[in-house]
Amino acid sequence: MKRISTVFGKSHQYYKQLGKQYSNGAFLPGCEFTPSTYKGASYEAIVKSRECLVMATQKPFYKKPVLLHEGRAQWLWDHEGRRYLDMFGGIATVSVGHCHPKVVTALSEQSYKLGHTTAIYYHPRYHEYAEKLTSTLPSELKCVYLTNSGSEATELAIQLARLYTGRTQIVALKNCYHGGTGIAAATTAMACYKYPLPTLPGHIHVTNPDVYLGPWGGSNCRDSPVQPGNRRCDCLPNKCEAEDKYFEEFQSIYKSLIPFDGKIAAFTAESIQGVGGTVQYPRGYLKRVYEQVRKAGGLCIADEVQTGFGRTGEHFWGFEGHGVRPDIVVMAKGIGNGYPLGAVVTTLPVAQALSKALYFNTFGGNPVGCAVGSAVLDVIEEENLQENARIVGTRIIEALAELQGEFPDVVGDVRGKGLMIGVELVADAETREPLPADQVAQIFEDIKDAGVLIGKGGVNGNVFRIKPPLCVTKEDGEYTVDALRSALKKHRESRRF
Template identity: 50%
Template sequence: MRRSLIGGCHKHFKPHHLRAVSCRFLSNNEQPRMPPCDFIPEKYESLPYERVMDIRNKNLSIALSTYYKKPILLHQGHMQWVFDHEGRRYLDLIGGIVTVSVGHCHPKVTEAAKKQMSRLWHTTNIYLHSPIHEYAEKLTSRLPGKLKVLYMTNSGSEANDLAMFMARLYTGNFDLISLRSGYHGASPYTLGVTSHSAYKPGVANGFGCHSTMCPDVFRGIWGGSHCRDSPVQTTRTCSCSPGSCDAKDRYIEQFKETLDTSAAKKLAGFIAEPIMGVGGAIQYPKGFLKEAYQLIRARGGICIADEVQTGFGRTGSHFWGFQTHDVTPDIVTMAKGIGNGFPMAAVVTTEEISNSFAQALHFNTFGGNPMAATVGSAVLDAIDEGDLQNNCKLVGTYLLLEMAKLRDKFENIGDVRGKGLMIGIEMVTDKETRQPLPTQEMNLIWEDCKDNGVLLGKGGLYNNTFRIKPPMCITKEDVDFAVAVFQNAVNKYLETKSR
């Protein structure tokens, strides 16, 4: 592990915070100590906090919600850390909603962007420029088989929108299948395959899209302690016999029923995340996605892997999430971590599918601009040089196992799941009923973690899953600190509840 690229900082809330202390060694009254960091943020000299809030309330859409009762005014970032306007340091365990892959302001990516900015900011792809061609070759070399043709876009929603369009053009069919609880974007097209009512505006969108039962082995009807590809399994009793998965077979039957009752005999395609992101890091039974792909292809459809959150080594064992399911999709969409926070996305497909898209003129003004291609290329280099995929495997597994110890200790931690640094912690009222922990109670834990220097995401259909998807450069010391903070927050919540 290269300490130059995977490391910490120097200042925190108090100067004596010099080392990490594992939750395993904390007494009830002992406060976790944040790992050291040798980065000192610049002094904040911009708009006062009150002025920022006033502008937000008056001039930005009310639809732009903020985290926390008192929103954080972020000023600067460095690798796995972010700093607010008062200089307080936070361990960022949600990475700009799974977007900061190699680290905030990673030096290699930042330097590449600066050099390209001084040379050529923008030109459309009607002209040749070397960055997009260098990047196309570098990115597609990491994909298997015939997945060699690249289309660059600007966001995950746009990439999925384009993939859906391609599927319909290529097959000549219209119906698309997705999984309930999945999220694929909020554009009018992608809302059809997004299965969260919170994102549905109540107007017509996404015609020809059908959802099928989410194969969730924790909250779903079937599943148990041998069903998923994770270092941590559910605590539910498993009905699987050796060499088979009963839950997988039952969810596949539901999948077949959806195809037989809700969709046309011929399909355009199927879109799924290898591990659900917004849905709460839900993992499917082993073998489910492989059989689902076979069923879709038997009906003339193609398979789309939404790698917006799982791609670029985050799962640890593989560079792409779909590889953990032993499948090869026909189209792969990617965004978020592809640019480490720079607005870019991509669709990769086969030459055959790509050729069908040439029926009409396709043009994207900003897709594949010199800045995006340069940043994307530097991100790939940073992943390799920092050995970040392996770091996801080692540190992610450690984090999962440490959180599993807390699950076994606390009645309100229902499930710990995930792979690599794609992790979900589902909170419940009790393990027997698996009733979701109410939002107000979730927020007590969430806010307390923030107050003690750890930023978590939230998600899941019932918004009761803490999402942990940090920059891929975090260390075991960071994990010890985060787990200790989380343990203290749960303890404090339980004490408050018992009063």
């Protein structure tokens, strides 16, 4: 991998004096931007404030949490001037890069012109943005409702489905994450996000079609550059046995869990599970489920909160990779590049069901949010970021697969598409038992110390999540894999003693 001899015109020795910023002895890829000097509260004051004033559930990453100060493109700087390669993008939220000039300009100019008005008045930004957003979707999906978050968008989508169908049952997959509020939390099926409170009724969860951890799956089941290396399948050409088995499991809910006429309001699924650990399904699974749901009069909801806006590379929307057309699309995160924005897009008949009462959001569709969302769409197109996600993401996935070959005893699976990538760590490659939390935490810490920020996910917290801004380069990807390699080598050495 190419090494950069200087960073910001500073020597290697300068950065070593900062406290061994790069524990693997390598330099981060170059960056021309010079951050400002941090002049805020001390680290100690921030820690104390966090402990006293912020709810304890908002737990930061790392043994010594990072205090971030400034960001540009794929880069972040902490309060001491250390530079980090952001390979998590604020949980797949920073889509076009931190503080992108075009997005910042759109936000600033609109703020000076008209900062806020609600949907009780017309303003041109909403309608301009709605046209631009829906032009990326199938022609039937033309009705937009803008929200402030993905959780709110999920709530609205489910409410729409129930109002339109006149039914209540929502079917989702185990291991899914659709949000943390009310209905969205009830739809979510991960124990770590469940409080010891009564769950709202009307939610059914079916077997998750996970071809790596699930009961069925093999070496050619998912739409990814790499397949589960330690699982072989006996599938016939163009016929996936895992797909058949998981679909049979889905059909069984009609015999055991759906009351009365066997009809449901909706089925909802992420195109690739995000918080659940970048889990991909058998190639034809969603298409068959959509067909089954529609036969029973239900609607199909695509959760594109993490997979939308070009992140999967091959397509602008994750559901396109499954060959399906949803009735409702839920989106957030990358839609606003970090600005609090979400959306529900659906057909006109479904949208009209919301007219049975008043539904109102004070901030949804505000002029600034619309200007930001519009600028994000422009940048994705102008800078060809979807194609960049495909090219760079594929190379990262392939390089991680090579890394798995070097560390087969701990890297159980590498998966994903575009810049939606997961690396599952295991204690036993055959049983796929998850690597203990303390060991995962140390590897995670060592990657951070090498100057790379990634995420964690999965029900056991043993899946590294790589979901960077779409502007990352091949060199960034190479450095990321190198940082993982160094951390895994250190882990291997520690286990020898």
